[in-house]
Amino acid sequence: MLSNKRILVGITGGIAAYKSAEIVRSLRHEGAEVRVIMTKAAKEFISPLTLQALSGNRVHSELINADAEAGMGHIELAKWADIVLIAPATANFIADMTCGKADSLLGSVNLATNAHILIAPAMNQAMWKSAANQTNISHLERRGVQLIGPEEGPQACGDFGVGRMAQNTEIVKSVSEQFKVQTLRSKKVVITAGPTREAIDPVRYITNRSSGKMGYAMAEAAIDAGAHVTLISGPVAISSPERCYVINVETAHEMYKASLTACVGADVFIGAAAVADYRCETVSSKKIKRTADTITLNFKKNVDILTEIRRANKNLYLVGFAAETENIKENGYEKLRSKKLNAIVTNDVARADVGFDSDENEVYWMTQRSVTHINKKLKEKIARDLIANIANEIIAIS
Numbered sequence: 001m002l003s004n005k006r007i008l009v010g011i012t013g014g015i016a017a018y019k020s021a022e023i024v025r026s027l028r029h030e031g032a033e034v035r036v037i038m039t040k041a042a043k044e045f046i047s048p049l050t051l052q053a054l055s056g057n058r059v060h061s062e063l064i065n066a067d068a069e070a071g072m073g074h075i076e077l078a079k080w081a082d083i084v085l086i087a088p089a090t091a092n093f094i095a096d097m098t099c100g101k102a103d104s105l106l107g108s109v110n111l112a113t114n115a116h117i118l119i120a121p122a123m124n125q126a127m128w129k130s131a132a133n134q135t136n137i138s139h140l141e142r143r144g145v146q147l148i149g150p151e152e153g154p155q156a157c158g159d160f161g162v163g164r165m166a167q168n169t170e171i172v173k174s175v176s177e178q179f180k181v182q183t184l185r186s187k188k189v190v191i192t193a194g195p196t197r198e199a200i201d202p203v204r205y206i207t208n209r210s211s212g213k214m215g216y217a218m219a220e221a222a223i224d225a226g227a228h229v230t231l232i233s234g235p236v237a238i239s240s241p242e243r244c245y246v247i248n249v250e251t252a253h254e255m256y257k258a259s260l261t262a263c264v265g266a267d268v269f270i271g272a273a274a275v276a277d278y279r280c281e282t283v284s285s286k287k288i289k290r291t292a293d294t295i296t297l298n299f300k301k302n303v304d305i306l307t308e309i310r311r312a313n314k315n316l317y318l319v320g321f322a323a324e325t326e327n328i329k330e331n332g333y334e335k336l337r338s339k340k341l342n343a344i345v346t347n348d349v350a351r352a353d354v355g356f357d358s359d360e361n362e363v364y365w366m367t368q369r370s371v372t373h374i375n376k377k378l379k380e381k382i383a384r385d386l387i388a389n390i391a392n393e394i395i396a397i398s
């Protein structure tokens with residue numbers, strides 16, 4: 001994600017400065033080129049030598065230094081950076097930033113750079129809450145500076161509250177997100193996920209093994225790609241993605257109704273839900289008693305959501321999933337054809353390590369023209385590949 005990206009890490013003087021070493025290491029690990037600026041106070045908490053070793057570059061700290069200016073001066077550093085990350089950002093440095101003070105190298109670079117600036121504040125909880133600091137923070141946010149954290153928790157001084165620097169993983173993720181290509185920017189995407197439930201009587205129902213993980217991963221990937229996502233979910237035990245509109249349903253019929261409404265004006269529909277093919281012909285209004293030795297339930301076919309969505313939306317980019325246990329590609333292709341889909345994702349649900357309820361999947365991405373095998377990996381990663389394929393196809397046909 002960060003390959004060849006240039007990250008300028010500013011470290012200011014707080015106890016969380018020791019965590020910056022790990023952040024620099026992780027950014028390098030993700031492929032970034034990293035340069036570090038330390039304030040005078042930061043050097044009291046962590047040695048520049050550590051940061052030099054981890055970043056692979058000399059640490060910058062002096063504003064007035066003929067040698068440093070001859071190497072890479074403050075204006076060059078400001079122009080060099082794709083992103084400026086200040087972690088930790090102390091209350092004092094945040095106040096300096098708000099005023100636009102340029103009496104330190106980091107302050108000057110901040111003023112001179114056109115790069116996006118992210119700050120990870122770290123300070124005592126009372127300082128964080130203080131009116132002066134909160135005013136400074138809102139000024140910076142209005143100027144476009146992006147905040148990461150701070151978090152709530154026990155503090156080095158013994159207090160408890162909001163003020164701890166965000167987790168390193170969170171900080172590196174926020175930096176990486178700046179470089180995501182938003183291939184589905186402003187597209188309206190509707191996704192179904194999870195199982196449906198078909199009632200037998202007031203206490204029993206028929207369902208399947210879908211956990212919703214695949215569909216929810218598709219929703220996350222589409223959101224990250226810039227789409228406006230409506231997620232129509234059957235009953236699952238996982239939490240909903242942020243930044244998306246979630247409609248909870250139970251039966252196939254409810255999923256069908258919600259899908260039809262959500263597809264008005266949509267660009268893409270992705271059917272990742274394991275929808276019940278049949279429902280009970282009659283649902284008993286009372287609990288069925290355990291008296292007879294055998295009972296017979298009659299089933300009636302449910303509406304096929306994908307087929308109906310296609311009927312109502314000729315131009316929608318329609319993606320199905322096929323849960324197969326044999327002849328994976330052949331059966332998948334038949335569903336692609338009969339449901340008039342643009343693409344289908346087939347997976348082998350007879351396997352225990354992929355498909356239903358597992359964290360990983362292995363799929364074929366199939367269109368009318370091509371079949372691509374996607375190796376076994378986390379559903380989140382499969383979803384990212386699939387969303388990239390969908391975006392490429394949409395670009396190709398528009």
Ligand code: PMT
Binds near residue numbers: 273357358
């Ligand atoms: O939820 P997980 O535990 O992560 O598992 C993921 C998954 C295995 C459920 C997912 O990867 C998957 O394969 N989803 C589709 C399951 C399914 O219903 O497959 P199908 O082959 O029976 O149906 C083909 C397509 O028709 C699907 O897109 C389905 O949503 C759709 N369908 C099915 C029945 C119906 N009445 N209406 C439909 O639109």
